[in-house]
Amino acid sequence: MKRYLTALAFMVILLMGGMGAVALQKNSSQAQNDQKPSTSNKSNGQTQEVTGEEVFQANCARCHMPPMSIPQRATGTIIMHMRMRARLSRQDEQLLLKYMAP
């Protein structure tokens, strides 16, 4: 039990460490957001435009880092594979294609 409490404490510390980084990043994230193109509104004025990078962060990044070394001519095939694996919508697939093979 003692050992397990130690392990539990470690996990909590790791989690806290990650959360603590939020504070460190608050200023830099703010600066980055300022530099990004503002999210444009569609004609109905309600739906925000989603970018391919956001789709990547929301779906692909759940399991792995951004693959920066994929040849462009293979990107369409890889994203078909990942659309199947990650159960992505057709809309998300198109946004990912624009993001990874613009």
Added chain:
Amino acid sequence: MGLCFSGSLLTAQDANDAENHAGHVPVISGGMGYIHNVNGGVTTLSPQINPVLLVPFGSHVLLESRTDFIGFFQRENQTTGPFTGKVFKSVDYAQLDWLANSHVMVTAGKYVLPFGLYNERLVPIWIRNLQDSPLTAAIGTRTSGAGDGLMLRGVVIQKPKYSVQYSAYFSALSTINQLEAARTAGGDASIYLTHPRLEIGTSYQRFLQDREVNNVSTYVSWQPAKTPLDLKAEYDYTHTGNGYWLETAYRFERLPIPTFLQRIQAVGRMQQFFALNGGGNSLPRINTQKFDFGLNYYFRDDLRLVSSYGRSFSSQADANVWNVGVTYRFTLPLWPERKK
């Protein structure tokens, strides 16, 4: 069912393809690596390569297959003598996909069983943060981790604030070499909350041969936007036992430290398994607890050093588990780019 959703969407989809420069050529992708494992004093050397063949037919049909070639070498007398062993090969999946539309994608052939987080998403050597599988990995994946038959999957609904995904499948019993599968039926559903980047899901499977049993899994996956933290947790239940694992991984990329140290990822995992009805079916036969701590170093997004230390506790024996290795993800287009 899939036919209901297809049809007129195809023309619009092809038009969208012209808006990027992505190619659809056959590809061999996958992972390879070498893991040096010491478990309770017994050393195992495990080189492996897991190529994935992807052959697209247009932008809606995909043939895909993954084969594992895994070396398993141990000393003749476990702790003494020369290393001996062999290379095991297995076909993880070989399937034909029809990406009809967002709501329905149809898979036929041998496919990876969509049960919980681990089997479908985290098995590849270049993805998993810790090389040892969770204690409950065998729940819902008997007998080979794959099913032979038909699977439907897709997006039920997608809104700016959330989306709901599903999978449903039926697998027939097969004893054909490299196509082994059990007779099962089941499904998986998850909801993803966009703003907090939180996914909550559940899987159900009915094992339909020998002793018919229910297998259930619930899982959570969370990657907060403002910090490179990855938290995953899963609870699994079957009639021979139940258990959970909780894993956190944190990349140092945003810490105010030298650049070469920002490539480090720290990982921690704790898990408990409680045997029921004698355990078995690839699960521990006694209650077991384990924690792991790992450090991974990313040279690039596709190349990393991995290392971990774990200790397992049970009434039979406690044991230290060490892993050190290297993993690499590769992508090889097999065809020149088509002229558009």
